[in-house]
Amino acid sequence: MSSLTIRKVELYPIAMPLVERLGTSFGKEPFKVAILVQLFTDEGIMGWGESPAEIYPGYAYETIGIALHVLSQFIIPTLIGCTLTQPDQIVACMSHVRGHPIAKHGIEQAVYDAFAQLHQLPLSAYFSQLVGEIKGVPQTSKGFATVGVSIGIQDDVASTLAIIEKRLQQGYQRIKLKIKPGWDIELAQGVRAAFPEVMLMLDANSAYTLHDSEYLRQLDDYDLLMIEQPLPYNDIYQHSKLQPQIETAICLDESITTVDDAMLAIELGACRIINLKPARVGGFTESIKIYRFCVENGVALWIGGMLETGIGRSANLAFASLPGVTLPCDLSATDRYYDPDVTEPPFVIR
Numbered sequence: 472m473s474s475l476t477i478r479k480v481e482l483y484p485i486a487m488p489l490v491e492r493l494g495t496s497f498g499k500e501p502f503k504v505a506i507l508v509q510l511f512t513d514e515g516i517m518g519w520g521e522s523p524a525e526i527y528p529g530y531a532y533e534t535i536g537i538a539l540h541v542l543s544q545f546i547i548p549t550l551i552g553c554t555l556t557q558p559d560q561i562v563a564c565m566s567h568v569r570g571h572p573i574a575k576h577g578i579e580q581a582v583y584d585a586f587a588q589l590h591q592l593p594l595s596a597y598f599s600q601l602v603g604e605i606k607g608v609p610q611t612s613k614g615f616a617t618v619g620v621s622i623g624i625q626d627d628v629a630s631t632l633a634i635i636e637k638r639l640q641q642g643y644q645r646i647k648l649k650i651k652p653g654w655d656i657e658l659a660q661g662v663r664a665a666f667p668e669v670m671l672m673l674d675a676n677s678a679y680t681l682h683d684s685e686y687l688r689q690l691d692d693y694d695l696l697m698i699e700q701p702l703p704y705n706d707i708y709q710h711s712k713l714q715p716q717i718e719t720a721i722c723l724d725e726s727i728t729t730v731d732d733a734m735l736a737i738e739l740g741a742c743r744i745i746n747l748k749p750a751r752v753g754g755f756t757e758s759i760k761i762y763r764f765c766v767e768n769g770v771a772l773w774i775g776g777m778l779e780t781g782i783g784r785s786a787n788l789a790f791a792s793l794p795g796v797t798l799p800c801d802l803s804a805t806d807r808y809y810d811p812d813v814t815e816p817p818f819v820i821r
């Protein structure tokens with residue numbers, strides 16, 4: 472039997488400048504922070520992971536300080552000496568800590584990376600093997616992922632158009648624009664007029680309430696692929712009231728933290744699309760469950776990101792290569808985020 476025993480876990484909190492900061496409805500992080508995780512095993516295999524916790528508790532409650540505290544004080548001490556025969560067993564090893572999915576994801580990613588190495592498979596092939604068959608279809612990696620880019624709130628529509636032009640030339644297949652009240656309808660109108668064909672979506676990061684449903688309905692005129700997380704970050708019910716009132720598909724990001732959330736959201740009609748962000752759901756074990764649920768039920772999904780460094784992004788890319796991931800993912804090339812990144816060679820779009 473092949474197993475891995477955890478010997479040591481090292482954390483590297485890092486901070487690096489962003490090539491372009493991302494302005495959202497909840498603010499703008501000054502630079503990129505993350506905790507890189509190095510997991511050593513008795514078998515001599517070392518796995519890498521990344522907890523993409525941020526500076527401010529704006530997108531998630533887990534700041535980098537909280538994640539470091541929880542990992543070093545409560546999670547890592549209990550992991551030393553744990554023997555795993557399957558990567559998903561790491562979930563039970565961390566279940567004494569409630570919540571803190573972004574922190575746990577860093578450990579999870581390192582465990583999946585180590586197991587892929589143990590089985591001598593690239594992570595993409597290892598994920599395919601773990602997902603197995605769905606409805607008789609083997610989940611063999613596509614060998615690629617289609618990607619889009621997330622563009623922050625700018626000063627005016629003209630400068631947004633210039634950025635979109637540049638991103639389209641670079642090969643991005645979908646444009647996602649961050650919105651907030653007052654930076655929404657005119658923006659969509661201006662972008663649609665300039666780029667009638669582009670695959671366009673908006674991400675509100677919870678900036679509206681159900682009272683805005685009439686207002687949000689105006690967005691139906693701009694042929695949007697979806698609107699991401701219009702209502703509160705922890706809500707599913709109100710989204711289920713909003714979705715029937717607008718034609719644009721709602722995609723949930725913040726609200727989906729487990730496969731149960733995804734099942735509830737789909738059953739209530741709160742969204743038609745799911746942004747599966749591995750760090751937000753606590754890692755690849757829950758990600759595989761959400762992936763299976765979506766593919767089994769014909770729910771469109773894509774892989775989101777948290778401006779991960781090359782370490783976190785490489786695993787997200789491997790997951791995004793699964794065949795059921797049909798919509799473009801937030802997985803931009805290195806030069807969109809960093810100069811240089813922590814990994815080599817850089818990620819490029821082909």
Ligand code: OSB
Pocket residue numbers: 493530621674676724775776777778779801802803
């Ligand atoms: O809401 O999808 C989001 C980045 C950090 C936190 C939340 C979000 C984002 C992005 C960018 O939109 C995604 C990426 O390019 O990694």
Ligand code: MG
Pocket residue numbers: 674676699700724725746
């Ligand atoms: Mg989002």
